[in-house]
Structure formats: structure tokens, C-alpha cells
Amino acid sequence: MKTIPVAQLQSFVAEIFTKAGCSAAEGKRIAHYLTQANLVGHDSHGVIRVPRYVEALKAGTVLADQTIDKVIDTPVLAVVDGKYGFGQTVTPQAVQLGIDKAKQSGVAVIALRHSGHLGRAGDWAEMAAAAGLISIHFVNVAGSLLVAPFGGVERRISTAPFCVGVPMPNGQQALILDFATALVAEGKVLVASNGGKKVPDNAMIELDGRMSGDPTTLYGPIAGTSARLPQNGKGAIRTFGEHKGSGLAFMCEILGGALTGGGTCGPGPRQLANGMLSIYMSPDFFGSDHAYAEEARNYIEFFKSAKPATPGGEVLIPGETEARNRADRTKNGVPLQDDTWAAIQAAAKSVGAEITTTQI
Numbered sequence: 001m002k003t004i005p006v007a008q009l010q011s012f013v014a015e016i017f018t019k020a021g022c023s024a025a026e027g028k029r030i031a032h033y034l035t036q037a038n039l040v041g042h043d044s045h046g047v048i049r050v051p052r053y054v055e056a057l058k059a060g061t062v063l064a065d066q067t068i069d070k071v072i073d074t075p076v077l078a079v080v081d082g083k084y085g086f087g088q089t090v091t092p093q094a095v096q097l098g099i100d101k102a103k104q105s106g107v108a109v110i111a112l113r114h115s116g117h118l119g120r121a122g123d124w125a126e127m128a129a130a131a132g133l134i135s136i137h138f139v140n141v142a143g144s145l146l147v148a149p150f151g152g153v154e155r156r157i158s159t160a161p162f163c164v165g166v167p168m169p170n171g172q173q174a175l176i177l178d179f180a181t182a183l184v185a186e187g188k189v190l191v192a193s194n195g196g197k198k199v200p201d202n203a204m205i206e207l208d209g210r211m212s213g214d215p216t217t218l219y220g221p222i223a224g225t226s227a228r229l230p231q232n233g234k235g236a237i238r239t240f241g242e243h244k245g246s247g248l249a250f251m252c253e254i255l256g257g258a259l260t261g262g263g264t265c266g267p268g269p270r271q272l273a274n275g276m277l278s279i280y281m282s283p284d285f286f287g288s289d290h291a292y293a294e295e296a297r298n299y300i301e302f303f304k305s306a307k308p309a310t311p312g313g314e315v316l317i318p319g320e321t322e323a324r325n326r327a328d329r330t331k332n333g334v335p336l337q338d339d340t341w342a343a344i345q346a347a348a349k350s351v352g353a354e355i356t357t358t359q360i
């Protein structure tokens with residue numbers, strides 16, 4: 001295990017992407033969002049993704065420095081095409097469009113198609129919340145079959161995250177609910193395969209219906225830092241919340257995939273890309289002078305006051321775990337498994353990026 005100060009990790013990752021062919025601004029942007037995911041504790045969406053992103057750039061399945069195309073643009077609705085640009089570049093452009101429209105009209109719907117991996121959906125709800133907006137996001141992954149629907153064992157869904165963000169005035173932490181509809185995100189299985197935190201014993205299902213927490217269910221046999229390829233495994237991740245999570249995942253495919261025009265996860269071979277259907281709302285248009293925030297504060301207190309289910313336990317609100325991790329890791333650094341670090345270094349070497357002493 002290695003623990004790296006976030007600024008140093010960020011500058012190293014930025015250099016990798018700049019050497020790999022991105023502009024310096026894009027390299028910094030990718031490094032910013034990947035390290036943010038590590039900071040909030042979602043290592044599955046952090047720098048562990050560097051080798052895959054570098055491979056995708058080399059293979060031409062993700063493109064450097066893209067600008068979204070507006071396919072449809074009305075005062076309250078836009079359909080935009082990310083043209084397979086990095087999610088960290090094209091998604092904030094789509095979110096900014098939603099922010100601008102919702103500030104004008106009170107509400108806006110933005111359908112984003114063909115975005116490269118957009119990382120943690122919570123980043124986009126945080127961006128909207130920082131601009132004072134509520135947002136709801138239905139996300140899917142075209143071309144990514146990883147999850148079995150409730151009642152089935154074969155892969156029919158992507159890990160399809162769902163996210164809601166609510167700003168709170170006076171500098172109070174925004175409320176951010178952000179999760180994969182899969183019982184665990186694929187990246188969590190990836191982290192476990194590198195010797196990181198294990199996934200629950202019922203996170204996956206084998207073709208014969210047996211529950212599994214073993215990463216080989218998803219990736220097949222695993223050796224050292226070899227690429228973890230979901231197509232090599234026979235099993236599937238399960239959805240959370242039985243039929244309810246499976247139903248929410250289904251709607252992420254329909255709204256994030258079908259409605260945006262990016263396509264659902266399958267069937268048949270499709271280019272890997274995120275789709276995101278987002279709804280933005282401005283509390284300024286709800287006519288109560290932000291009375292919701294006072295009611296929300298009272299409710300948070302009431303919610304958290306429930307007697308803990310286990311001695312010493314605690315009731316947390318959406319986003320609380322991430323805020324605590326951010327405070328801790330900003331101060332103490334980002335822990336990385338040895339295999340993760342070795343794979344990042346190998347990716348760096350492949351594009352001629354050097355770790356300098358001012359970095360790590």
C-alpha cells in the first residue's frame with residue numbers, strides 16, 4: 001500500500017494524459033476528477049482508471065479535447081453529443097448548459113449521448129449544486145453488459161448510476177445521493193481484484209444461480225496486473241434492492257440510453273460510452289424564498305436522530321461519507337494498492353511520462 005498526497009498524484013496523472021495526447025488543460029481536468037473520486041473514497045472511479053483510459057485513447061475509442069455538438073437546443077431542453085470525448089471534458093460542458101438554461105427558465109433537461117467514461121456521477125450533481133441548482137441524473141453505459149436483472153442470471157444491464165443533488169444555502173454541504181444500481185460498481189470489483197476492499201458475498205451471481213463475492217466471477221482467472229476484462233468472466237453483478245433496484249436500472253437504460261440517443265447497454269456490440277439524462281431545477285423559482293432549506297435542515301436532524309441499529313452505529317445522510325473521506329484524504333493522502341500503483345506506472349511508462357521527485 002502506498003499513500004500519496006493528492007496534489008502530487010494529480011500532477012503525475014495530468015502529465016500521463018498530456019504525454020498521451022491530451023491538451024495540458026484536459027490532462028489537468030482528467031487528473032482533477034479522477035483524484036476527486038479517490039478523495040471522496042470512491043477508489044473505483046479514481047486513478048485506478050488511468051491504464052484503461054490510456055488504452056482507450058491509444059485505441060481511438062475515446063478522443064482527446066472534444067467539444068459537445070448541440071443536436072437539439074431549445075430554451076429548456078438540449079440533446080448534446082459528446083462525440084466519444086473524455087467524460088471529464090464533455091460532461092461538464094453538458095452540465096454547464098443545463099445550469100445556464102435552468103437559471104434562465106427554472107428547469108432544464110439535458111440529454112447527453114456518446115460521452116467517454118464520465119466517472120463519478122456525483123461530480124456533476126456537485127457542479128450543479130455549486131451553481132445553486134437541484135439536479136437528477138439517470139446514467140447508463142452503452143456497450144457495457146455487466147449486471148443481471150432481478151430474477152435472471154445473464155447480463156442485461158450496465159452498472160447504470162442514479163444521482164440526485166440538492167444545494168443547501170449558507171455554505172452547508174450539498175445533499176448528494178449517488179450510486180450504481182448494480183449492487184457494487186464494476187470498479188469496486190476491480191479494486192477487490194487488486195487486493196483492495198472485498199465486495200459482499202452476494203454482489204455477483206454465477207450462471208448456475210450461486211451467489212459470489214469472488215472477482216473471477218466477473219473477470220475469469222486473474223494474474224498479477226493483467227488487464228481485468230469483464231468479457232472473460234461468465235457471471236454477472238447483481239442489482240441492489242432486488243426488483244426495485246433492477247427497475248431503477250432499467251429506467252436508467254431507457255432514459256440515459258434510449259432517450260438520449262446514446263443507446264442502451266445491448267444487445268450486440270456497441271461502442272462503450274456513457275449516456276446521461278439530467279434534469280436541473282432552480283430553487284429560486286419555487287417561490288418560498290428557500291424555505292425548503294430550513295425544512296430540510298430540520299428533517300436531517302430528525303433523520304439522523306434515529307436510534308442506531310448497532311451499538312456505536314450512526315445514521316448518515318446522502319453525501320456524508322464522501323464529505324468525511326474528502327476531509328481525511330485531503331489531509332492524509334490517497335491510499336493506493338500496490339497493484340493499482342504498478343499498473344498506473346506501467347501506463348505512464350507506455351506514454352513516456354516520468355515520475356519526478358517533485359511529484360511522488
Ligand SMILES: NC(=O)c1ccc[n+]([C@@H]2O[C@H](COP(=O)([O-])OP(=O)(O)OC[C@H]3O[C@@H](n4cnc5c(N)ncnc54)[C@H](O)[C@@H]3O)[C@@H](O)[C@H]2O)c1
Pocket residue numbers: 042044045117118119120121122139140141159160161162163176177178179180181182183184185186188274315316317318319320321322
Ligand atoms: N460512469 C459510470 O458509468 C458509472 C457506473 C457505475 C457507477 N459509477 C459511480 O460509481 C460510484 C460508486 O457507486 P457505488 O454504488 O459503489 O456507491 P456506494 O454503494 O458507496 O453508495 C454511495 C451512496 O450511498 C451513500 N452512503 C454510503 N454509505 C452510507 C451509509 N452508511 N449510510 C447512508 N448512506 C450512505 C453515499 O453518500 C452515496 O450517496 C458513484 O459515484 C457512481 O456514480 C459510475
